[in-house]
Amino acid sequence: MQEIPKGANVSLTALSEDAGAVVVSLGWSSASGAGDADVSVLLLDENGKVRDENDFYFYNNPAAADGSVQLLGKVPADNGDEDRISLDLTAVPEGVARIVVAASRYAGARFGDLDDLRMTVADRSGEPLVGYSIDDAGVETAFIFGELYRRGEEWKFRAVGQGYETGLAGLATDFGIPVLEDSEGAEEPEGAEEAELAGEGRPAEATAPAEPAQDPGTAVAAADAPAAVPVAEPLAGAAAEAAAPGAVPAQTRGRSPRTTRKKVTLPKVAKKSLAENESWSQARLFPVPSLKSDREREVRATSVLLSVMAQVPEFGRRLTAGFGAPAGRMQTFTEVSLPHGDAPRRPDGVIRVERAGKLWTALVETKTNGNPLKAEQVQAYMDIAARRGYEAVITLSNDVALEGRPMVEVKVDGRRKHKVSLWHLSWAEVAHQAQMLIRHEGVGNAAHAWLLQELLEYLRHEQSGCHGFQNMGAAWVPVRKGIEDETLGLGDARTVEVVESWERLIRQVCLRLGGELGQKALPVQRARRGSDPQARRVAAADRLCADGKLSAELRVDGTSSVIAVSADLRTSKVRTSVEVPAPEGAYPLVMVKRLLKLLDGAPADLHVESLLSAAPGTGPGAGPGSGPRGTLERLRPEPGDLLPADGSAVVGFRLSLLKGMGSTRGNTESGFIRSVDDAVERFYQGVVAQLGPVEGRGGRRG
Secondary structure: OEEOOOOOEEEHHHHOOOOOEEEEEEEEEOOOOOOOOEEEEEEEOOOOOEOOHHHEEEOOEOEOOOOOEEEEEEEEEOOEEEEEEEEEHHHOOOOOOEEEEEEEOOOOOOHHHOEEEEEEEEOOOOOEEEEEEEOOOOOOOEEEEEEEEEEOOEEEEEEEEEEEOOHHHHHHHHOOOOEOOOOOOOOOOOOHHHHHHHOOOOOOOOOOOOOOOOOHHHOEOHHHOOOOOOOOOOOOHHHHHOOOOOOEOOOOOOOOOOOOOOOEOOOOOOOOOOOOOOOOOOOOOOOOOOOOOHHHHHHHHHHHHHHHHHHOHHHHHHHHHHHOOOOOEEEEEEOOOEOOOOOOEOOOEEEEEEEOOEEEEEEEEEOOOOOOOOHHHHHHHHHHHHHHOOOEEEEEEOOOOEOOEOOOOOOOOOOOOOOOEEEEEEHHHHHHHHHHHHHHHOEOOHHHHHHHHHHHHHHHOOOOOOOOOOEOOOOHHHHHHHHHHOOOOOOOHHHHHHHHHHHHHHHHHHHHHHHHHOOOEEEOOOOOOOOOHHHHHHHHHHHHHHHOEEEEEEEEOOOOOEEEEEEEOOOOEEEEEEEEEOOOOOOHHHHHHHHHHHOOOOOOOOEEEEEEOOOOOOOOOOOOEEEEEEEHHHHOOOHHHHOOOOOOOEEEEEEEEEEEOOOEOEOOOOEHHHHHHHHHHHHHHHHHHHHHHHHHOOOOOO
């Protein structure tokens, strides 16, 4: 990969023969794990302006109808978050001369609070081509990372690194996007008193209007707007409905992507059943009770998934865009015979996408239940794909891929000119994407929504074998027993295996939580860019030996609250917790009462602990110390018990729930995996969701 400085440019065509479609990645990290930003893409004409508001792609308009731009969303990286964008340069309209890639922060957060700001461009196969790091970020709330521009028949990349103190509004204004102004005399929203505890407001819930309620021309024209555009507050009620669909609600975030096109979503609560009793089973499009063997499950699961991908364009595109597939007509096949030496090979499936007369092809290898992928099978498919000029091999199983660790080790013949990419997809990710579409983002018509619902029912059936990560591995029982007996020694290789399984479990928990909420949920990584993932896992394994705990943190996209999850193998308890900062200048007792009022619907056994400015007996600069604590049930009649007797300053509160930990390594009712999953869901729904505006601030941003 070629590294370039700010202001430099390079030809993508010169770096790769497969640069007709690229994946752009924007990455950052933060010491607190709470840093976040929103990416955006602008298509500009020769005059440096968008042709219309549809040339602006952001969280409420994530994809172009022609497939030229698609925001793929955030993924966890070794050192924080990475936001990816798929750009099909062959599909970019002729009138577009430049593609600007930018990002913005919200609620007053600055890019100077983030570390390791970086942009990379990879070709269709995933091979990194060029990288650029930003090391001079300060008070800016929006940044143009880089741009792709035409020079004759080729595309070039330029590292820009231009910042805006006026955020998304200022950036959009420069390129001709209308920006919504503040509405004067707006009424104070209900619940403002509770919002004061967090010190900030909560972004308004985004709704998807069936049709535009106002002509975009009524918004403020960017060309006539001053350079410094006032940041608009989130709209609510009738004001939001009257907003121009093409305008940018400056520095606000919707809870889910929104477009002006009407889309179909299914209600979360099913209609009342007409069955006479519970023994009646509803007829399903994809039945599973007859499945007897793993082979039958693999064949059925592959056929069901691939057929739905081909029939529901939004779903097929969602699963393949990150693998370099173009947006086009998709067809899928199963049990295809392909020559390979003396005997033909039969991959479980083949995906083909046609665009502009060109074909993109991927071979699919599927496993269900806990069956592992076989290296020799995948290697054979990689060889076949290379010989036949196919672009990718996709493996699909219940296992979850780890950063820096391939699911299957394969050898790549460097002498071959044609490159084949190897990708992995978990069944949990498939279910997550289906749920996001039918519950939150919507699909083109009711038939597509019904197909996705039937697919989701199939994946969730106990006989399908597609339940996601469901086994902590052979090392789980001996490691747990070694911790209980205090016989586990440092350097035991089995502890690293347990840490890797724990990391897979947390990634799957994030997928399930995100599917329920309609938002990305990501594991928090506090390591700096370039750190070795395996070294980090070894360090976590040493901590497991020392204190008997597995720990992780996760964050829901659009918030800065970091949820901590800890599994104590000595006490067999799972602890979930979140820290809520105290507002500056508030009276301590009033602050505590407001917190308890927000937690009115939380479980009575919730532990509430006050956090003091410094631990007793420590000097200036020390971390927050623990103050008085108690259960919600005990504190409700006596909120003053949460205040320290010596008058120490309270800087925040830690809210925690404890739950019994499953003993077995599997995903049964008594299993460890199920207990962690249930603990996180209960904590979010019972505690974090109760906080309302408080959850929007979980500590120092960045």
